Amino acid sequence: MNPQKNKGDRAEREACIYLTAATGHIVERRFGAGQDKDKGDLVGIPNTVVQCTDMKDKSEAVLRKPREAEIQRMNAGVDHAITMVRFNKRPGCAEGDNWRVVMTIEQYARLIK
Numbered sequence: 001m002n003p004q005k006n007k008g009d010r011a012e013r014e015a016c017i018y019l020t021a022a023t024g025h026i027v028e029r030r031f032g033a034g035q036d037k038d039k040g041d042l043v044g045i046p047n048t049v050v051q052c053t054d055m056k057d058k059s060e061a062v063l064r065k066p067r068e069a070e071i072q073r074m075n076a077g078v079d080h081a082i083t084m085v086r087f088n089k090r091p092g093c094a095e096g097d098n099w100r101v102v103m104t105i106e107q108y109a110r111l112i113k
Contacts, residue, residue, distance in 0.1 A: 011054035011086045012041050018096040019045065019084070039076035040069065048080040049073045061085050066104045073107075081107050 012029050019027040019042065027044035040049035051069035055061040065083040073081035087098045103111070 040072045051083045054086040
């Protein structure tokens with residue numbers, strides 16, 4: 001299997017654990033993520049598409065992936081989209097604290113309306 005795919009799969013599994021713990025929703029990987037009419041990587045958060053990334057270039061991930069999540073949101077016909085970005089763990093970093101949720105300004109505005 002492709003090493004990049006393995007890395008992405010591991011990140012998605014890890015994100016499921018932390019989102020489930022933080023939200024109380026059962027979050028799971030979506031079957032067939034990455035295909036045409038992609039609807040996000042994870043399912044279980046109501047009315048929300050979740051895109052996960054563990055890209056080496058974190059700046060690119062923060063700028064590019066929320067835009068992709070927006071397309072996935074429209075494909076899924078839901079109201080919200082978030083992007084989870086995995087950072088490298090630092091000494092003293094609590095379990096799961098190396099993840100950040102990022103959104104475009106428009107995605108955030110839609111969330112708080």
